[in-house]
Structure formats: structure tokens, C-alpha cells
Amino acid sequence: MSDIIPRPKPRPGPESLPYWQAAREHRLSLPKCDNCEKFWFPPSASCPHCLSSQFSFLPVSGFGKVFSHVTFHRVYRAAFAERVPYVVALVELEEGPRLLTNIVGIKPEDVTCEMPVEVVFEDIDAEASIPLFRPRGSC
Numbered sequence: 761m762s763d764i765i766p767r768p769k770p771r772p773g774p775e776s777l778p779y780w781q782a783a784r785e786h787r788l789s790l791p792k793c794d795n796c797e798k799f800w801f802p803p804s805a806s807c808p809h810c811l812s813s814q815f816s817f818l819p820v821s822g823f824g825k826v827f828s829h830v831t832f833h834r835v836y837r838a839a840f841a842e843r844v845p846y847v848v849a850l851v852e853l854e855e856g857p858r859l860l861t862n863i864v865g866i867k868p869e870d871v872t873c874e875m876p877v878e879v880v881f882e883d884i885d886a887e888a889s890i891p892l893f894r895p896r897g898s899c
């Protein structure tokens with residue numbers, strides 16, 4: 761059996777670097793506005809709710825629900841050849857933001873909208889980890 765080709769590594773920009781550094785430590789941390797106190801994703805230089813540029817990266821629960829999902833059966837990148845079929849989903853966190861991610865630890869056909877999920881981290885290598893989601897309470 762061949763080795764699985766690792767996922768492409770994230771290439772953080774200045775705005776997303778704190779997000780990826782936290783992910784490497786298996787923590788989910790998102791920008792939260794100092795003015796309106798809302799979280800958002802993806803990271804950006806100003807709050808999309810009120811346009812304030814004052815914010816901090818703060819931890820979130822890692823709990824959410826599947827907002828929408830689709831199952832990929834076709835191999836678009838070699839790194840995913842061993843993974844098909846896999847689920848690409850929008851997960852809505854309890855704090856509000858929606859993350860584009862994969863649902864793991866469940867058969868694709870069993871994934872449903874509104875399904876409770878929790879974050880889990882996949883290590884790409886010693887420098888990078890990716891936040892994924894699995895059914896809540898599974899391990």
C-alpha cells in the first residue's frame with residue numbers, strides 16, 4: 761500500500777497567521793471584534809460586521825453544526841486520492857462564524873445538515889495542523 765500524500769500545507773498571510781499558529785497547537789482561535797464583540801471567519805484586517813480594526817484572536821468552543829455539505833467523489837488533487845469519497849462542509853460554530861472544512865469520522869452518506877460536530881485537528885507535519893470536524897461526542 762502506498763503512503764498517503766499529505767494535504768497541501770496552509771500558507772498563512774499576516775491576517776491568518778494567528779489562526780494557523782493556534783491550529784498547530786490544536787486550538788481553534790478566531791478574530792473577535794473589540795467593538796461589537798462578534799467573532800468572524802476567515803481572518804481579515806477589519807471586522808466584517810462593523811469595520812473596526814480593533815480585534816483579538818480568542819479561543820472558541822470548537823462546537824458547531826453542519827450548515828451544508830457535499831461529498832467529493834472525484835480526485836482533484838493527488839493528496840486527496842486516498843480520501844475519496846470525502847465530505848466538504850460549512851460548519852457553523854456556536855459562536856456564529858462558518859468554516860469551510862471536512863467532516864471526518866463518519867461515512868459521507870451519514871452526514872446530515874444540523875448534525876452536531878466538534879473540532880479535531882489533523883497534523884500535516886511538525887509545522888502545520890488543519891482543523892476538521894467530526895460528529896460531536898465521537899472519538
Ligand SMILES: [Zn+2]
Binds near residue numbers: 793794795809810
Ligand atoms: Zn465589529
